Amino acid sequence: MPRGILAAMGLLVVLALLMLVFTPGAAGSDLVQSSGNPPVDALAAAGTAEWLTTLVNYAGLVGLVASFFSIIYAYSRQTFALSRAGYLPRALSVTNRRKAPVLALLVPGALGFVLSLTGQGAMLLNMAVFGATVSYVLMMVSHIVLRRREPDLPRPYRTPGGTATTGVALVLRRRRSSRRSSSTATRAVDARRVRGLPRLLRPVQPPPPRRRCTGGGVRGARRCQPGRAVTVRRTTLAGRTWSSPRCRTCSPRRRRCARATCSPGAPPSRRRSGWRRRRCSPTSRCRCSWTSTSSPRGRRRHPAHPRHPRPRRPSRRSPPDGRRVPRLAARRAAEGDETAISGLAKGLTPEMVAATSKLMRNADLVAVGRRARVVTGLRSTLGLPGRLASRLQPNHPTDDAVGVTASVLDGLLHGCGDAVIGINPATDSPAQTRSLLELLAAVIERYEIPTQSCVLAHVTTTLRVMEQGAPVDLVFQSVAGTEGGNRGFGVTLDHLAEARAGALELGRGTVGRNVTYFETGQGSALSADAHYGVDGRPSTSRRWSAARTASPATSSRCSSTPSSASSARSTSTTASRSSGPAWRTTSAASCSACRWASTSATRTTRTSTATTPTS
Amino acid sequence: MGVDVCYTNHTDVDGDDTDVLTLLLGAAGCSFVIAVPGSDDVMLHYQSLSFQDVLTARQVLGLRPAPEFESWLERMDLLDDRGRVRELSADAPAARALLAAAR
DSSP states (O other), X not given: OOHHHHHHHHHHHHHHHHHHXXXXXXXXXXXXXXXXXXXXXXXHHTTOOHHHHHHHHHHHXXXXXXXXXXXXXXXXXXXXXXXXXXXXXXXXXXXXXXXXXHHHHHHHHXXXXXXXXXXXXXXXXXXXXXXXXXXXXXXXXXXHHHHHHOTTOOOSOOOTTTXXXXXXXXXXXXXXXXXXXXXXXXXXXXXXXXXXXXXXXXXXXXXXOEEEXXXXXXXXXXXXXXXXXXXXXXXXXXXXXXXXXXXXXXXXXXXXXXXXXXXXXOOOOOOOTTEEEXXXXXXXXOGGGEEESSOTTSSEEOOOBTTBOOOOOOOSSSOOHHHHHHHHHHHHHHHSOTHHHHTTGGGOOHHHHHHHHHHOOHHHHHHHHHHOOOOEESSSEESOTTBOEEEEOOOOTTOOXXXXXXXXXXXXXTTOOSSEEEEOOSSOOHHHHHHHHHHHHHHHHHTTOSOOEEEOOOHHHHHHHHHTTOOOSSEEXXXXXXXXXXXXXXXXXXXXXXXXXXXHHHTOOSSOOOOEEEEEETTHHHHTTOSTTOXXXXXXXXXXXXXXXHSOOXXXXXXXXXXXXXXXXXXXXXXXXXXXXXXXXXXXXXXXSSTTOOOEEEXXXXXXOOOOOOO | OEEEOOBOTTSSOOHHHHHHHHHHHHHHTOSEEEEOGGGEXXXXXXXXXXXXXXXXXXXXXXXXXXXXXXXXXXXXTOXXXXXXXXXXXXXXXHHHHHHGGGX
C-alpha cells in the first residue's frame, strides 16, 4: 500500500483520538454532544482568544473545501468512467482540449446545485452517506464473490486477511448503515433493502470440488505432478456449467482456434468435460470444436453462436467423399505433368481453391505445389525447378545507409538476394524511399548483380518517387482479398495498374517484365474489419485474384504471371494483434496471378505447418 | 511466389517451426523465402529466416539459387567447386571487393 495513504490514515486516527479526548475534556461531554462544531465550541468554552477560535473555524472550513475538491474529482471521473463504459450517455465522457471531462464535471455539479436549492441539506447528506455506505458494502460483497468464484485468478494485490477482513468490514458497514437509516432523514430509504443485500450472495457457487489433476495436456505444455489435487475451474456458458479436469499448470496455453470463422476475439481457453472435440486441432481450445455429450436432450451440438458457426460433423467410420476426392485429384495432379494444374487454373475460383486446400494435408499441398510452377523474372529468373531464391531484407530501424549496406553485403556474401533486395522502410516518406532506392540501385549497378531492388513503401509513394525519376525495379503493395481490405490499405486496382505501367515504362528488366511485388497474408482483411465474416483462407486466395487483376499477363508462358515476386508473411502479425485467430499463412510456388493461387492457413502450433498448391 | 517464414515474438512459435516450414516450402517448390541478418529483423521486430537458414535449405534439399545470380556468385568467386557458398575470411578478394562499397 502506498506510504502516503498509510501516513494519512495514521494521522487521521491520531487526530480523531485527540479530538475524542480533548474536546469533551475542555467543554464537557454535554456541550460536545449537541454541538455542530465541537472543536470551536470547546475552544470558546475554554475561554480562548476569539482570533484563535476564528482561525480554527476557518481551518475546518478549508478542510471541508478540500474534501469538496476530492468529491468533485471523484464524481466527475466516476461519471466519465461510467460513460465510457456505456452505462451513462456517451456525451458525458467528452473531454476538452486539456483532457478534462467537462460535461462530467458540469452536469453532476448542476444536479447537485439544483438539489441544494430544495433546502433539504440534512436529508441530502444522509442520502449521500447512505449511498457511499452501500457502495462500500457492494465492494466487500464483490470481493467475497470474486474470491469464491475465481480463486485462482492472478491478483496484483491481496487483502490482508482475505475474505475474513472484508466479511468483518461488511458486517460493520451494514450495522452502520442500518443505524443511519433509522434517522428521520433517511427513513424514506427502507433499511430492509439493506438487509436484503445478502441475496446478492446467492449466485455464489459453493467452492469447486477438489479433484485430482488428470495431467497430460497437449504436447509442449508443462505437466504437474500426477495426482496433484487441483481446483477444478468452472465456467458457465450457454446455461450450463463446464468444469476443467486439469489444473492450471497442465492446461495448454491459451490459443486461438485455427479456424478463422470461429474465434474472432474468443479466448478459447477452457476444456470442458462433456464436450467432445470434433474439428479443431488438439491444441486449439475453441468452442466451435466441441460437441456436447451431456446435454439434457442427449448428444447435440453446441448452441449456434453468431461468431461460431457450427462445424460440419464428419463421420468417424469412413471419411466423407469430400475428403477423398480432392486428395485423389491432388495425387493425380502430382503424378501428371504440371499442365494438369495450369490448364485447370482459369476454371478455379479463390473459394474453390480455398476449400480444396483445406481438405488437403501437408503432403498433398507439397505434392501439388511442386506441380504448380510459375516462372517470373525481371533481372533474375524465379520459380524454376530445383531453385530456391531468397529475398534479402536489409531493414534498419532508422533507414541508415551504412546499416542497410552492411546488411546487404552480409546477405550477398551468403549467396542471398537473388529474388529481390527489398527494404521495409521505417518511414513512408518519398524522400526516404528515394534515397533507399538509389542506395540499392548503386550497389546493384556497381557489382552488376542480376537481381532487383524494392523499397516496400506504399504504392502511391512509389508512384511519386517514380515520377521524380527514382530507379524503381519493383512496385510493391500489400493487397487484401476484399475491397474493404484494400480500402484499408489505401489502394485501388487502378493505383496498382498505374504503378505497374509506370515501372514497365522504366524498362529496367533484362530477362523478364514482371515488375510488381505484392504481399499478402497477415489477416489484413480481418484487421480492417473488412472480412465480412469470411474465413481467412478464401480471403487470402482472393488476394491473388486481386494481384492478377492488377497485373495481367505479360509473359506468354503461363496464362498469367504478373508479379515478379509476391510473398506471404507466414505468421500473422496484425491478425493476432486485433485479437483475431493467429493463423499462419503459408504458400508455395504460387502464381500470384492465377486464380489457382491459394494459401493454407494453419495453426501456429508446434506440429502443423502447411504449404500450398498453386498454379 | 515466396513466403516470409516468420513469426512475431508474442506467438507460440520458435525456430523449429520455421525450420519445418522452410523445409516443407523447399520441398513444395516455393520460389523464394525471405532472410534477414541473424534471423532477427531489427526494424519490424519479428523473427524471420537467417541467410544461413537459406543455405541450409538449399544444401539439404539440393536446391540452387536463381541461375543468373548463381553465375554472378561464381564470377565473384563466392562459390566453391561444388557450387556451395564458400566460407570467406575477411581478407578474401571477394569479401574485400564487396566491402569496399561500405567504406
